[in-house]
Amino acid sequence: xxxxxxxxxxxxxxxxxxxxxxxxxxxxxxxxxxxxxxxxxxxxxxxxxxxxxxxxxxxxxxxxxxxxxxxxxxxxxxxxxxxxxxxxxxxxxxxxxxxxxxxxxxxxxxxxxxxxxxxxxxxxxxxxxxxxxxxxxxxxxxxxxxxxxxxxxxxxxxxxxxxxxxxxxxxxxxxxxxxxxxxxxxxxxxxxxxxxxxxxxxxxxxxxxxxxxxxxxxxxxxxxxxxxxxxxxxxxxxxxxxxxxxxxxxxxxxxxxxxxxxxxxxxxxxxxxxxxxxxxxxxxxxxxxxxxxxxxxxxxxxxxxxxxxxxxxxxxxxxxxxxxxxxxxxxxxxxxxxxxxxxxxxxxxxxxxxxxxxxxxxxxxxxxxxxxxxxxxxxxxxxxxxxxxxxxxxxxxxxxxxxxxxxxxxxxxxxxxxxxxxxxxxxxxxxxxxxxxxxxxxxxxxxxxxxxxxx
Numbered sequence: 141x142x143x144x145x146x147x148x149x150x151x152x153x154x155x156x157x158x159x160x161x162x163x164x165x166x167x168x169x170x171x172x173x174x175x176x177x178x179x180x181x182x183x184x185x186x187x188x189x190x191x192x193x194x195x196x197x198x199x200x201x202x203x204x205x206x207x208x209x210x211x212x213x214x215x216x217x218x219x220x221x222x223x224x225x226x227x228x229x230x231x232x233x234x235x236x237x238x239x240x241x242x243x244x245x246x247x248x249x250x251x252x253x254x255x256x257x258x259x260x261x262x263x264x265x266x267x268x269x270x271x272x273x274x275x276x277x278x279x280x281x282x283x284x285x286x287x288x289x290x291x292x293x294x295x296x297x298x299x300x301x302x303x304x305x306x307x308x309x310x311x312x313x314x315x316x317x318x319x320x321x322x323x324x325x326x327x328x329x330x331x332x333x334x335x336x337x338x339x340x341x342x343x344x345x346x347x348x349x350x351x352x353x354x355x356x357x358x359x360x361x362x363x364x365x366x367x368x369x370x371x372x373x374x375x376x377x378x379x380x381x382x383x384x385x386x387x388x389x390x391x392x393x394x395x396x397x398x399x400x401x402x403x404x405x406x407x408x409x410x411x412x413x414x415x416x417x418x419x420x421x422x423x424x425x426x427x428x429x430x431x432x433x434x435x436x437x438x439x440x441x442x443x444x445x446x447x448x449x450x451x452x453x454x455x456x457x458x459x460x461x462x463x464x465x466x467x468x469x470x471x472x473x474x475x476x477x478x479x480x481x482x483x484x485x486x487x488x489x490x491x492x493x494x495x496x497x498x499x500x501x502x503x504x505x506x507x508x509x510x511x512x513x514x515x516x517x518x519x520x521x522x523x524x525x526x527x528x529x530x531x532x533x534x535x536x537x538x539x540x541x542x543x544x545x546x547x548x549x550x551x552x553x554x555x556x557x558x559x560x561x562x563x564x565x566x567x568x569x570x571x572x573x574x575x576x577x578x579x580x581x582x583x584x585x586x587x588x589x590x591x592x593x594x595x
Contacts (some may be wrong), residue, residue: 145165151170153201196213198212199211219263224263225264237262240260257346271287283327293317294320294340300334330550369419375425382452401518402518414529418446420445441476441483443479465496469498470511474500474501481497507531520556522558527546572591
């Protein structure tokens, strides 16, 4: 790598310093070439050399690169290779073509798994096809190419995975053997729904590969939480449900206070969408065509700008005035403790102190933290927007089990369990895709839609 020209261009752009650097590099290449010629003559060695640049320069002053101007995207290749093919002579060869060219010259056999991932075509030897392209229309993949050898046969392979980039092996299915002269094949993928397809066209002389990735924003995974946030901010019905929950809680608390207790009475409450409102975060991410990420969530909580859930603050103040201790159990991370306390304290929530605030540690399950509270207090009421806020029987369970557990514990809802509405997120959503957080938004969208009733 002769970096001097790159350094001078970045520092000075077009001008004497850059052109002097080019002259210096040219002299370095002369010396290398003379050494190669000497070895070829005196030691009967056979050498091939490829000289190239990895990018162009900005049109304005040549100082930078990375844009889409013709000058920035134009590169060149110089070689002494013999029998260069039409791909090199009349088309648009690139850096990706150098590796297969060298492998061909060295007579190296590239393993099939690696060969399928190579983007280039050898610049020497025969070329059967070029310009592989994929489009998707409805349930059909439209695969096209430009035939060079129209009489040659080729195999079309399809994979729905991209495990290779992590060191894994992709599962390829042979779709069809085709005549390259057809220059087109249509594949019905209605029984292979995916947001990603990898196609390999295996010709007698080389392979071409192309990916198709659905870049569309998932309507349900991204916009679904946004509509939940709109409902949370603007629907009077949402506010009414919250007041209903806390009014019922006050009625239950008054009756609990009339009963004897062996330990001091306590309330355990979740924070997010139970007493603090995070709907601005959901809308902010949706407006960016993005979903939840740990980094963006922590950026939001770090602002300590949550509004309160209707009725929540008033109830907690009332409970505290009656001598009931409040404990906050949240799945926010320990790193969010300071900002969370700041948010609770700026509203004046009672018992908003470190010893009464339990952050997520190793697991999202809250039972162990509830058990700590129960050592010295009797938990009279639990508040949350997610079933796991109430009992471990709901933790990370599939949809069917959660439903059955709700039926089995129906008497506790409105008695000890006080549920707040949250249409934006929660385990209810994650059950639909079996808690598989590695799925892309589009993959989630496909899976969710498969489980819904429509007409």
